[in-house]
Amino acid sequence: MASNLPHLCLRKIFKFLSNDKNDTYILRRKNIHSCVLTNRYWCEMAIPFLWKEPFTGSLNSIKSIILVNVLIINFSEQELKSLNLNSILKKHNKTTFDYIKFIRTLIVNAVIEATAFWLQNNPNISNECPIANNLLKKIILNASNLEHIISNSNINVFKFPISKNYFSNLVELTGFDEGISGIYSSISKVAENIKILRFSLTNNHITNSNTVNDISKIIKNQKNLQHFSVDNRLNCYCCSQEYSSLDFTSIFFSLTTQSKSLRYIGLYDINFFSNFPLKQLTLFDNLNHLEITRCYNFGIELNFNQFNSNISFKTLNRITIYYSAIPSNILKYILSKSGKSLKKIKLIGNEVMENFHDLIQHCIIYNSNLSHFLSFIHSNEILLLPKFFKSCQFLKHFEIWDINYSSNIINNNQLLDKLINIDDNLLLNISESIPSNLKIFNIIMNWSFSTIYFDYFLKNLENFNIHLDYLGFPFCSNFTNDHLELIIKNLNYPLKCLNIRNANNIKYDNVERSSKFVKNLVVPNNIRRFVEYDKYFYDIINQNSF
Template identity: 25%
Template structure:
C-alpha cells in the first residue's frame, strides 16, 4: 500500500480546518473529531496532524486541565520554581518528556482565550489574583521564547491595559518579528502598541474590531510596517461623538502603495482623512459600510479617485448609482464582486448601471442590482454575457414588482455558473411563478435561494410558498433556501 507523503497529507488535513463562523454552529466539534481521529491512525498521520492542531491550540481546547498539564512540561525549571514560590503546585513528580515539541508549532496567540483558560484557576487549585497573574506571565514567556514564528496576535476583548508586555520577553524579536496578522481594539494603551512597533514591522493585515479613539501608539505601529496589505476597522458602536482619526489616517496614507484591501464600518461620516482615498491607487478590495446615512463628502472623493486594479467593491449607502458607475468605468476589467447595499436603484440610472456591468466587468461573479420596468432587456444581456456569474442580489426596493418576468429571465438566460439568487424586498411572488421557475430549473445545478422577507408579515410571501421551496429542496432542485430579514446576513454574509 502506497503512503501519502507528509506534504499531501498536510494539505488534506488543513482542509478539515474551517472558519466556524461561516458554517453551522457545531462545526468546531466536527473539526476536533476529524483532526483528533487523524492522530490515532498511525505515527505518520500523527506527525502531520499535531502541528496543525498546535498551530492554534486555544481553538481546539477540549480539556483545560489537560492542555495546561502539557504546557507546563515545557516550562523551565526557573519558571516552575517561581510558580511554586507563588503557591502554585501543579507539577507532576513523574516527568515524562513529550513526544513532540508542541510549543514550537504554535503560530497564534489569543490573549483573551489564554487568560480565560488560565483564569479557570480554581479547578487547578489556585485562584488568587497574583497567582493567576504569575501563571499568565510564565505561559506568555514560554510562548515568546519557544514559538519559532508567531504569525497571528489576537488582542480582542483584553481591556485597555495589557498586564504582560510580551515584546520585552526573551526571544520577542525572533518570535514576533515575522508577525503578519494583528487583531486588536484601539482602547489598548498606546504604550503596548509602541512596544510592538519596535519588533513587528512585517504585519500585512490589521483588524481593529473596536476603535473609539485615535490611538497614537496604534498609528505608529501602522506607520512602521513595511508591507501592510489589509486594514479593517470598525468604529460605529463605540464613538460617543465624532472623532477625526488623523493619526491613524496619516499612518495609512504612508502605506498607500502597499495597501490592497480597505474595509471600514462606521456611522454617518467617513472617520479617516478623506485625502487617503485618491492615494490608494493599488486597492483590490474596497468595502465602505456606512450603517447610517449618505456621506456626500466621501462621495466627492470617490468620484475623483481611480481604483484601476479593483476586484471587490462593497458600498453600503450611496446617494446615486452614478457614483458606482463612475468607479466601475475607471477599473480595468478586474471587478469580480459588486455589492451596493441599501443604495436605491432608481429608474434614471438602473439600466445604465446594468449596462456598465456587462461592458466593464467581464469577470463578475457576485453582483447586486435593481431592476425597473425598462431594464429587462439590459438584464437579459447581462445574464448572457456574465459567464462567470455565481451569485446575484436582486433589489425591488422602488416598487413592489411582479416576479414573473424576473424569474422567466433568470431561468432562460442565467449562465450555468449561477449558484445563488437573493431577492431583496417584497417582490410579488406567486405560487405559480415560483413553481414554474423551479420546474424549469430542474436538470441544472441545484440553486440556493435567499428571500429577504419576514414571512409572518410579508404581503406577497406566504407559507404556501415555503411548502413549495421545501418540496423542491427535497427533490434536489434547490440546494438550500432561507427566508428572513437579517439585513447584514443577507447582503454581506457571502
C-alpha cells in the same frame, strides 16, 4: 504506502486539513487528530498542526484545566519554583513534545481565561499567582514561529521585556483595543512584517490622544501589508460624541505607503468628516477588495479630474458596502474605473441606493464580468434585467432587494407593502437571457407574475440547460399553489433550496409533494415543519458564497 509518504507531502496534507475553510474548527482538529493516531511517523509530523492554535474555539473549564496542565508541565524547575508550583513537578511527568513551541496563534484573553479556570481548580495555589503572565511570556519566547496574535485583554504582551526578534515571523495582528495601555506604540516598535492588520476600537474609552498617530506609525513600519481594517465602533452610553468619532485622515494617508502591497481595506463605523479618502484609494495598484460598513459623512464635492484614471481601481475585484449612505457619484466612479476587473458587488441597505437610480444600467456599461451581484435597487430598474443578464454572462449569484425594504422593521419577514406587477414579457425575456452558469436567483421584492409566463420561465431554464441551485421569491405574496405546481411539473433537476416563505396561498399537499424534489423548502410559518436546514441553506442565507 501512506506511512512512507515523503516529509513534504505529509506537510502539505496536514496543512490543507488544518486550514480547510469548508470545515469547522472542531472538525479540522478531529481530522488532524486522526492523523496523529495513525503511526509514530505521522504523529511527529501532525502534532505541530494539531497544536498550532490550542486556544481557538470554545474552552470550558475542563478543557482549560487540561490545556494549562499540559503547557506548564514543561516549565523549568526554576520557573515552577518562582511561581510556587513545585507540586506540579511531583504530579506529572514531562510530555513527549514541548507543545508550546508549536503554537502559531496566540489569543491573549483565552490564555487568561484558561489560567483563571486552572487556578479555581487548584485552591491550594494563590489566586495572585501570575500564571497568565508567565504562560504568555513562555509562549512568546518559545513559539519562534508565532504568526498571529489576537489581543483582546488588558495585558499588553508587546511590553514584555523581550527582543523584537521574537515577533519577526508575526504576520497577523487582530483585535487590539485602546483599553490596553500603550498597545499601539508598543506594536510599532516590535512588529514590521505584518501582512494582516485588524484594529478594533470597540467598547472602550479613548483616553490617549495619540491613538490615531500610533496606528499610522504601525502602518508605515510594515514592509508588506496586504490586509487592513479598522473598526471605530466606540459608541456607548457613557462616552461623549467626540470620543466616538475619531478623525482617521492621517491613517488614510499612511496607508498610501503600502500602495504596492495592500489588497484589502475594510472601514467600519468611520466618520469621514465630509472627506472620504477616495484620492488615496485610487493610489493602490493591487487593491482587490474594498469593504465599507456603517460609515457616514462621506462628502460629495470631489474633483475627479485630480485622480489618475489610468490607475484607479484597475485591479478591484470585489466591492462590499453595508448600511453606508455612500454618495452615488463616488460609487459610480469606483464601478466605472474598476470596469471588467470587478467580479463581485454586494450593496446591503436601502440607504446605499437612495440616490442611485441607474445602478443596473451602470453595470451593463462597465462591469460585464460580474459573477456575483447582490444589491438593493429601485423597482423600475427590473426593466433592465434582460439587458443586464445579456451583458453579464458570467453571473453565478444574482440577488436583488426592493429599495423599500428595511432591515429595521420589527418583523422583517412581513410582506413589502408595494406590489410590483411584473410585465409578463419581461419575465419571459429574463428567462431567455439568464447566464448559463447562474446558480442563485433570489428576488427580495413583492413581484406578481402570471402562471402562464412563469411556466415559460421554468421551461426556458430547462431548454437552455440552466440548473439553478437556489430559487427564491420570499416576498412574492401572489405566489400561489398553481405556481408551486408548475415547479413540481417542470423540475427536471433537484433544487437545493426554494424560498417562498410568504406564499400564503399554497396548499399543504403540494408543499409535501415538492419537499421530495427540493432539499430545502422555505414556506410560510404554518407549514414550516417541512423545512430542512443544511449547510448549503445557511451559506445562501448568510451570503457566504460572496
